Amino acid sequence: MKTHLPIARSDIHVHLTREHIEQLFGKGYELTKWQDLTIPGQFACRETVTVTGRLGSIEGVFVVGPARAYTQVEISFSNGLALGIDPPLRDSGDIEGSPGAVLHGTAGKVVLNKGVIAAKRHIHMHPKDAADFGVQDRQVVKIRVPGDRGLIFDNVTVRVSPENALEMHIDFDEGFAAGVEDFQLVELIR
Amino acid sequence: MKTHLPIARSDIHVHLTREHIEQLFGKGYELTKWQDLTIPGQFACRETVTVTGRLGSIEGVFVVGPARAYTQVEISFSNGLALGIDPPLRDSGDIEGSPGAVLHGTAGKVVLNKGVIAAKRHIHMHPKDAADFGVQDRQVVKIRVPGDRGLIFDNVTVRVSPENALEMHIDFDEGFAAGVEDFQLVELIR
Numbered sequence: 001m002k003t004h005l006p007i008a009r010s011d012i013h014v015h016l017t018r019e020h021i022e023q024l025f026g027k028g029y030e031l032t033k034w035q036d037l038t039i040p041g042q043f044a045c046r047e048t049v050t051v052t053g054r055l056g057s058i059e060g061v062f063v064v065g066p067a068r069a070y071t072q073v074e075i076s077f078s079n080g081l082a083l084g085i086d087p088p089l090r091d092s093g094d095i096e097g098s099p100g101a102v103l104h105g106t107a108g109k110v111v112l113n114k115g116v117i118a119a120k121r122h123i124h125m126h127p128k129d130a131a132d133f134g135v136q137d138r139q140v141v142k143i144r145v146p147g148d149r150g151l152i153f154d155n156v157t158v159r160v161s162p163e164n165a166l167e168m169h170i171d172f173d174e175g176f177a178a179g180v181e182d183f184q185l186v187e188l189i190r
Numbered sequence: 191m192k193t194h195l196p197i198a199r200s201d202i203h204v205h206l207t208r209e210h211i212e213q214l215f216g217k218g219y220e221l222t223k224w225q226d227l228t229i230p231g232q233f234a235c236r237e238t239v240t241v242t243g244r245l246g247s248i249e250g251v252f253v254v255g256p257a258r259a260y261t262q263v264e265i266s267f268s269n270g271l272a273l274g275i276d277p278p279l280r281d282s283g284d285i286e287g288s289p290g291a292v293l294h295g296t297a298g299k300v301v302l303n304k305g306v307i308a309a310k311r312h313i314h315m316h317p318k319d320a321a322d323f324g325v326q327d328r329q330v331v332k333i334r335v336p337g338d339r340g341l342i343f344d345n346v347t348v349r350v351s352p353e354n355a356l357e358m359h360i361d362f363d364e365g366f367a368a369g370v371e372d373f374q375l376v377e378l379i380r
Contacts, residue, residue, distance in 0.1 A: 076366065078362065081362075089338050089369070121339075148310075148345060149279065149345065151344050152341060152342040154340040155338060170367075172268065172271075173268070173363050173366035173367045174366075176266065176364075177367030178367070179279070
């Protein structure tokens with residue numbers, strides 16, 4: 001049975017609908033790939049937006065492509081403090097009742113009335129990885145991070161899909177709290 | 191045997207020598223108490239400073255009084271990212287070889303060539319608390335935080351002194367990562 005997997009930090013980023021891409025960057029605009037992400041088909045774009053809340057703005061927030069069916073802004077609680085937005089802790093895609101924000105691009109702005117969340121810690125696995133680790137989709141596990149700031153994350157959700165590549169995702173607050181270096185190996189505890 | 195104790199987050203703050211207080215706020219200047227901290231004799235001051243690093247500044251950083259024998263700036267790694275300072279993880283007072291910063295006050299500035307650290311997680315205990323919990327000065331323990339972002343902090347140092355009142359201290363990165371509310375109860379695991 002496998003026990004170790006790579007971990008990586010997600011910085012603040014946005015997913016956009018086709019309609020919002022056009023509002024922010026212009027009619028018929030297509031996102032341009034900057035670099036591939038670990039999840040097959042997902043990529044960080046050259047395009048960035050400014051996210052604005054009640055108390056402040058964060059510039060240079062990267063867009064993750066391709067276009068999605070909903071627009072979602074994933075922030076840390078540190079980002080939330082700077083923006084004046086208190087995000088709910090949610091799985092990606094679960095945006096009902098979440099707060100909004102204003103996004104600015106090179107061609108215009110979008111006023112969101114929902115879509116800002118803090119992402120729950122999770123592990124992406126391909127079905128083959130799930131078999132290797134002896135876990136199932138939606139199973140909640142613990143993850144041990146070694147080191148001076150070592151800790152054990154509780155309530156880590158496993159998400160299994162043929163679209164996934166093996167990686168745990170946390171935000172920068174969690175990364176700093178655990179002294180994580182991106183792509184270091186951490187231990188799954190069932 | 192006791193098992194639970196309160197936890198609180200420390201925001202970025204500075205401790206100042208008498209000489210640096212005068213450089214920042216004027217000759218013969220005395221710090222003014224804003225509110226007492228949990229540790230007897232320590233207090234947050236009305237005075238604030240601006241901390242500046244290679245990449246940025248943070249304004250409104252509170253001063254903790256009274257004056258100390260050394261000047262120390264305690265920051266989180268998130269603060270370090272904004273300032274362009276990479277702090278070592280240290281116990282309070284252990285500042286040899288740490289990076290410096292520039293401090294600005296109302297009357298002048300101080301250029302530090304050392305003193306910026308990220309504080310190691312720790313628990314302040316009075317000797318009576320140490321007896322109640324069955325632990326000793328400098329013992330390393332684990333702390334369990336409950337909740338949606340629950341986790342177990344490893345490498346938590348117990349610091350026992352007759353000057354102390356019972357409280358665990360973490361920084362804001364750690365607080366956000368664990369979903370901590372100040373003064374909530376957490377569990378000590380020996």
